[in-house]
Amino acid sequence: GDSVTQMEGPVTLSEEAFLTINCTYTATGYPSLFWYVQYPGEGLQLLLKATKADDKGSNKGFEATYRKETTSFHLEKGSVQVSDSAVYFCALSGQGAQKLVFGQGTRLTINP
Amino acid sequence: KAGVTQTPRYLIKTRGQQVTLSCSPISGHRSVSWYQQTPGQGLQFLFEYFSETQRNKGNFPGRFSGRQFSNSRSEMNVSTLELGDSALYLCASSWTGDQPQHFGDGTRLSIL
Numbered sequence: 001g002d003s004v005t006q007m008e009g010p011v012t013l014s015e016e017a018f019l020t021i022n023c024t025y026t027a028t029g030y031p032s033l034f035w036y037v038q039y040p041g042e043g044l045q046l047l048l049k050a051t052k053a054d055d056k057g058s059n060k061g062f063e064a065t066y067r068k069e070t071t072s073f074h075l076e077k078g079s080v081q082v083s084d085s086a087v088y089f090c091a092l093s094g095q096g097a098q099k100l101v102f103g104q105g106t107r108l109t110i111n112p
Numbered sequence: 113k114a115g116v117t118q119t120p121r122y123l124i125k126t127r128g129q130q131v132t133l134s135c136s137p138i139s140g141h142r143s144v145s146w147y148q149q150t151p152g153q154g155l156q157f158l159f160e161y162f163s164e165t166q167r168n169k170g171n172f173p174g175r176f177s178g179r180q181f182s183n184s185r186s187e188m189n190v191s192t193l194e195l196g197d198s199a200l201y202l203c204a205s206s207w208t209g210d211q212p213q214h215f216g217d218g219t220r221l222s223i224l
Contacts, residue, residue, distance in 0.1 A: 041217070043116075043118075043217045044215040046212045046213075046214070098162070098167055099160055100147075100204075100213060102155040103154075104154045105155075
């Protein structure tokens with residue numbers, strides 16, 4: 001079945017550092033790919049998405065490119081802030097599916 | 113525009129009891145999905161409803177059930193509660209089930 005693998009956390013960085021969180025997937029066909037973020041005590045917020053190969057999703061300085069050849073959707077940000085501290089989830093939705101398959105989540109802590 | 117609303121936010125139950133959780137989707141959204149989030153298993157899909165019909169179901173025992181009303185509000189029921197049912201239960205809505213899904217803040221269920 002479909003699956004998503006994220007780099008294990010936790011990840012701790014200093015403010016203004018460069019961020020990469022790796023995500024790879026296994027799926028048949030052409031899934032849609034997502035990054036969600038979860039702040040303490042809250043639900044999930046959609047951060048960005050990409051629906052076809054070579055699409056780049058971007059939002060709030062975060063970017064991720066849908067790479068079909070490497071089945072990857074790595075999350076990047078050039079300069080992180082303390083307010084970016086949260087848990088980040090990579091997810092996919094298979095073609096015609098009405099459900100999300102999530103990675104295990106990566107906890108990110110940014111120190112001032 | 114109001115987001116996805118889940119009630120109650122917190123619940124404490126004992127083993128063997130049953131519980132009902134409620135979800136009000138974003139106005140106009142007709143698809144409602146439920147997910148269970150635990151530290152050990154991560155985020156897992158429970159089921160999805162569209163126009164009062166269950167279209168998709170995850171790999172959970174029959175103790176987990178749900179329904180959707182004509183106004184798209186949804187309820188999830190868990191019977192004969194077990195300690196392992198302690199989790200954050202998240203509801204998400206979308207227009208038709210196609211992504212992206214918008215999540216509520218969840219109901220945290222604790223089983224004593």
